Amino acid sequence: SRTVRVAPSMMCADQAHLADEVRELEMLGVDWLHMDIMDTHFVPNMPLGLTTVEHLRSLTRLPFDVHLMVEHNELFIERLAKIGVQSISVHAESTRHLDRVLSLIRAHGIQAGVALNPATPLSALEYVRELIDFVLIMTVNPGFAGQLLTASAIRKIEDCRRWLDERGLSQLPIQVDGNVSFTNIARMVAAGADILVVGSSSLFASERPRLENMRRIEQAI
Numbered sequence: 215s216r217t218v219r220v221a222p223s224m225m226c227a228d229q230a231h232l233a234d235e236v237r238e239l240e241m242l243g244v245d246w247l248h249m250d251i252m253d254t255h256f257v258p259n260m261p262l263g264l265t266t267v268e269h270l271r272s273l274t275r276l277p278f279d280v281h282l283m284v285e286h287n288e289l290f291i292e293r294l295a296k297i298g299v300q301s302i303s304v305h306a307e308s309t310r311h312l313d314r315v316l317s318l319i320r321a322h323g324i325q326a327g328v329a330l331n332p333a334t335p336l337s338a339l340e341y342v343r344e345l346i347d348f349v350l351i352m353t354v355n356p357g358f359a360g361q362l363l364t365a366s367a368i369r370k371i372e373d374c375r376r377w378l379d380e381r382g383l384s385q386l387p388i389q390v391d392g393n394v395s396f397t398n399i400a401r402m403v404a405a406g407a408d409i410l411v412v413g414s415s416s417l418f419a420s421e422r423p424r425l426e427n428m429r430r431i432e433q434a435i
């Protein structure tokens with residue numbers, strides 16, 4: 215059976231108590247911390263800032279997995295490289311120079327991922343498949359927590375797994391982000407999801423303590 219990793223979406227944590235949140239997430243045994251960085255242009259929101267990421271960096275050794283939803287990827291990549299993050303995903307739709315941007319991430323020794331909006335075909339990966347360490351399939355439209363799965367989400371995860379396997383890229387993990395809920399997790403994993411970005415739909419769902427939510431996530435995998 216595959217190991218499925220859990221990456222809490224830090225924009226869904228309590229922004230007024232992020233240090234406590236990081237400590238609790240460490241105790242819960244999460245794998246990566248998923249940082250959604252938005253510039254209000256590529257998506258109309260801005261939940262987390264670079265200074266916040268920098269301040270959280272000194273609190274934990276957990277890998278920082280940054281999801282860029284910005285128009286000027288290069289600026290953010292340079293700043294994040296100085297802060298010290300382990301992976302950066304960039305949206306294929308956010309740049310005319312995806313090859314150059316992915317090469318820049320890797321030049322900093324950081325794992326590179328391509329994030330795809332729900333409507334974007336997998337063919338966007340075709341000529342950068344040598345430059346990526348993972349694929350981020352958006353299962354909601356990016357920008358906001360609390361949304362529901364898009365109609366094609368599960369099918370797209372399946373298609374992405376097949377697309378990678380057909381090209382001898384079975385070792386590349388698929389990360390899914392958006393409405394990763396207790397009821398969606400089983401279908402997402404069965405479809406081929408390897409890394410789950412968990413937000414308000416599961417880990418940060420308000421009705422239960424986090425430890426219980428984490429157990430429910432682990433049971434659903």
Ligand code: DX5
Pocket residue numbers: 223225226250354355356357358359360361391392393394395411412413414415416
């Ligand atoms: C989408 C968000 C994700 C995720 C949050 O852009 O940034 O981090 O949707 O989790 P949910 O969807 O469960 O609220």
Ligand code: ZN
Pocket residue numbers: 223248249250281391411
């Ligand atoms: Zn994200």
